[in-house]
Structures are given as C-alpha cells and as structure tokens.
Amino acid sequence: MLKKIDKAKEFLLENSQLFRCPICHSSFLQKDYALICTENHRFDLSKKGTLYFLKTHVQTDYDQQMFTHRQAMIKSGMYENMLAEIAPYMDGKEIVLDVGCGEGSFLTELSKLSTAKVKIGFDISKEGIYLATNQPVDAFWCAADLTNLPFADQSVDCILNIFSPSHYKEFERVLKPGGQVVKIVPETDYLKELRTAFFPNDQKKQTYSNQKVIDKFSESMKLIADKRLTTVFDIPEERRLDLLEMSPLEWQADPEIKAGLKKQPLKKITVDLRMLVGEIR
Structure with missing residues (x-):
C-alpha cells in the first residue's frame, strides 16, 4: 500500500x-x-x-477538538438530508472542489453517494487539512486562501461551498463553462434548540438571518436552484455531547450553562439549511 x-x-x-x-x-x-x-x-x-499554498501560517479559531466533534456529528447522520440533495450535482463531474472543507467529512460522505472522478478539498486551516488526510476517501487535500485559489483558470466542474465563505470572482475564474457552485447556508432555525439553551436570556443570539449571504449569491451567480432543507435530527445518545462542542456557538456560552447541558444534553436538534445552486452569468 x-x-x-x-x-x-x-x-x-x-x-x-x-x-x-x-x-x-x-x-x-x-x-x-x-x-x-x-x-x-x-x-x-x-x-x-498535502500541499501548503499559503504564504504565511494562518492561525484560526477552529482547533482539532472542534473539528473532531464536528466530524462525529456529520458521521452520525445529522446532515443526511442535505448530502442527499447535493450528491446529484457531483454525479459524472470530472473535477469537484470542496471550498473550506475543514476536516473533510462532507466530501467523504458525498463521495459515498455520488460519482466524480477527481475530488480536491482545501481549507485555510492546516490542522483541518491534516485531519482530512485520515479520511477514507480518494481525494487530494491542500491548505489555501479562498481569495487566491491555487487552481488554474476553467479547471473545475463543480464547487462545493458548504458553511464556508465565498469569493465569486475566484469561483468564476476557476469554473469551466457550465460549471456550478453548490452553496449551503444556515437558515433562521438552524440549531435553534442549542441557541436557546446556550443563550436563554439573549433573544438576538437565539435567531439570526443569512439573507445578505443569500442575496449576494443571487447577485453574483445565475441562480438555477434554491431549496430550503429542514429536518429535526434525533441525536444518538453517544453523540449528544459532541453537539455542544461542534460549532463556534459554544465559545460565547456561559460555562455554568454548558456544564448544565453536559448533564442534561439535548436529544433533538433542528437542521435548517438553504441550498443554492448557481452558474456563471
């Protein structure tokens, strides 16, 4: 081997x-x-x-612990509905690029559901990319800057943009004619039970809107699909503590509230997402 x-x-x-x-x-x-x-x-x-394309080392707040908890939740089936909706856009594609791939779990799970010849994942987090190399998937991983992609002009058939920032000028440059961007954005009820539990006295932190992100996509790309994906996920008992540590939400939570949730963790969580698919205008 x-x-x-x-x-x-x-x-x-x-x-x-x-x-x-x-x-x-x-x-x-x-x-x-x-x-x-x-x-x-x-x-x-x-x-x-892996290849490290960044000019300087970039320190991010996403550490190995968060990536590990995130990976556990993805593999538990929390995003099963979302993955099933994305997979057809990868089928038969020559080159698929996962932008902001983190530790690689989404690309790994999607590879089980779809056909694509070449799969490349990149992230600004070197730690995330190193974790991705342990994934059981035939993919190439690199650390790179979203605003200065190390990929040739018109080299990519499909860009996956799942829970990560976008740079539409670079997307337009690297996409082949007819290539597509599949973007996933959290909707207003995403993780609402966790938000309410972490911030019981702060209404502003319990809800939020990504409408500006959605509008930017529609302005930048020719919109060919717009679908809201909402499910309530029954969290496996062995994964309930992972939920508390998988997102930046826990950074702002009161330690006493977190301690209480560890004793009585959530059993269900709302996964409320928006899937946008676009092509170059």
Whole structure:
C-alpha cells in the first residue's frame, strides 16, 4: 500500500495542470514530491501528502477538538438530508472542489453517494487539512486562501461551498463553462434548540438571518436552484455531547450553562439549511 506522500505524488503527476502558482499565477510542473512553477516558486508535499499554498501560517479559531466533534456529528447522520440533495450535482463531474472543507467529512460522505472522478478539498486551516488526510476517501487535500485559489483558470466542474465563505470572482475564474457552485447556508432555525439553551436570556443570539449571504449569491451567480432543507435530527445518545462542542456557538456560552447541558444534553436538534445552486452569468 502506497504511503500518503507517494499517493499524492501520483496525483500531481496526473493532475498538475489543475493548479497554478498562488504567488505569480504561472503554471506548474510536477517534479518528484513538489510542484514548481515557471518562475521557480516551489511547493513541497508534506509527509501526509498535502500541499501548503499559503504564504504565511494562518492561525484560526477552529482547533482539532472542534473539528473532531464536528466530524462525529456529520458521521452520525445529522446532515443526511442535505448530502442527499447535493450528491446529484457531483454525479459524472470530472473535477469537484470542496471550498473550506475543514476536516473533510462532507466530501467523504458525498463521495459515498455520488460519482466524480477527481475530488480536491482545501481549507485555510492546516490542522483541518491534516485531519482530512485520515479520511477514507480518494481525494487530494491542500491548505489555501479562498481569495487566491491555487487552481488554474476553467479547471473545475463543480464547487462545493458548504458553511464556508465565498469569493465569486475566484469561483468564476476557476469554473469551466457550465460549471456550478453548490452553496449551503444556515437558515433562521438552524440549531435553534442549542441557541436557546446556550443563550436563554439573549433573544438576538437565539435567531439570526443569512439573507445578505443569500442575496449576494443571487447577485453574483445565475441562480438555477434554491431549496430550503429542514429536518429535526434525533441525536444518538453517544453523540449528544459532541453537539455542544461542534460549532463556534459554544465559545460565547456561559460555562455554568454548558456544564448544565453536559448533564442534561439535548436529544433533538433542528437542521435548517438553504441550498443554492448557481452558474456563471
């Protein structure tokens, strides 16, 4: 069985044309365990088979603990309905790019439901990408900047944009003609039980709106699908504590409230999402 770095080397040998240098924007050639551009900027594979395209180290608030809890909830089936709706947009696609992939669980689960030849996930969090390399999926992982994608012009058939920021100019640049963006946005009732439990005396934190994000998508892309996906998920008993630690919500919660919830965790949670699908205008 090939080591991760050797498997990644084989991937780059076959797919180096998908990438472009984030420094000078020139094309790459694969050489041994690295990509080297025409201006001699070099990016070496890590031992885990990842590429680090960021100019400087980026410190994020998403740590290994949060990624681990998030992964557990995804694998428990919390987003099963959402994944079933996304999967058909990946079917038969040559190149699928997961933008802000975190620890890779969504791309992994989607790979079980759909067909796509080449799957690439990237995130700004190096820690998330390293965790993604442990996923049981045939995919390539890298750390990169959303505003300066290390991918060639018109190289991608489908962009997955699940719970992550967008940069539509870059999306437009890397998408092939007819390529699509599938964006998932939390709706007003997303995790409403957890919000109410964490912030019982703060009405503003119990609800929120992503209407500006939705409007921006419609302004930037030709909208071809707009669907609200709402389910109430029965949380498996062994996963109820994971829910408390899987999102940034817990950062602002009162420690005493969190302690009480650990003793009496939630049994159900609302998953209220908006799926937007768009093409280049």
